[in-house]
Every structure is written in C-alpha cells, then in structure tokens.
Amino acid sequence: TAPPVHVPVLLDPIPSESCPCDQLLRVKFAGVAIGKPAEAEVWLANALLGRRVWFEPLCVSSSVKAMECVVYSQGKGLRRECCVNERLLAEGLGSLEDVRGFASRDRAAAFVQALSSRELAAKREGQGMWEGSAYERRWRKAWRAVKRRFSHKNRA
Numbered sequence: 001t002a003p004p005v006h007v008p009v010l011l012d013p014i015p016s017e018s019c020p021c022d023q024l025l026r027v028k029f030a031g032v033a034i035g036k037p038a039e040a041e042v043w044l045a046n047a048l049l050g051r052r053v054w055f056e057p058l059c060v061s062s063s064v065k066a067m068e069c070v071v072y073s074q075g076k077g078l079r080r081e082c083c084v085n086e087r088l089l090a091e092g093l094g095s096l097e098d099v100r101g102f103a104s105r106d107r108a109a110a111f112v113q114a115l116s117s118r119e120l121a122a123k124r125e126g127q128g129m130w131e132g133s134a135y136e137r138r139w140r141k142a143w144r145a146v147k148r149r150f151s152h153k154n155r156a
Contacts, residue, residue: 025067026064026066027066027069027071028064028066028068028069029094030069030085030099030100030101031085031098031111032089032096032097033094033095033096034093034094035092035095035129036129040093040094043088043091043093044088047073047087048073048084051074052073053071053072053073054071055067056069056071058099058101059100059101070083070085071084083114086115086118089118089119089122090118090122090127091122091127091128092123092125092127092128092129092130092131093128093129094129095119096116096119
C-alpha cells in the first residue's frame, strides 16, 4: 500500500495581514545533506518552477527546526512523478545522510536504497560535488592495471 501523501493546498499567493510571511514551514529533504547550497538552489528553482510539488512529511528535525520530507514534483513527459530527494543526489548536489521518520522499515529501506544508488551513480559519473572523483577513479584503475602487469606473479 502507498504511504499517505500530503495533498497540496492552494492558497492565495498574495500575503495578507492574516497570513504573515515570517511563519513559513521550513522543509528539509529527508536523507539528503546538501553539499553545494548555491548550486542546489539554482537547480531547484529551474527544476521545480511552474511544476506541482507535494511533500510526504516524515518527522520534525529538531537540529534545523524543519519538517523532514520526501519531496515529489510533477514529472516531465510521461513520467507521473519525480522524487526531488533522489534527483538532488543524482545531480551530485548532496550526499546521503541518516533517514528517520518512516512508519515502515521496508519503506525506509527501499527509500535509502534508492537514494544510495543515485548517490553512487553521481559519484561514478563525477556529477556536481563529485566532479573530481571520475578522473581519480580512472587514474586508480589504470594504476592497478600497471601494478598487475608488473607484479611478481606475472613474471613467470
């Protein structure tokens, strides 16, 4: 069964005296530690502008005084929805961190697995904050090949 998802409520975009702007709900992307805040902000603005966005609240983070959420957005083309948390990791704009608040351990494990695979793919491709790692990985692979070629076992 699908977990309950917060249904977005459309409000009047023009603030009034009855709704002060300083009482906004801070949202933290569950499982994601933003590595490059400036780049993440630009990417989020481009990726989410004009799209419908909704949240699955998990828990309140006392350290940053924000609601930890799984954030979804309207997908492109035929895709129904897109998990913004996963996309941030896939773009190399953050790293995986501890996830709390899921009611089901199976759902939490699946979510962490998805985040982990996105982060690993970003590292492999040298995306975002992992930019230098692809070069380093190729260099290490080449060095291992040289060491294997000239090792004592291969001299016989």
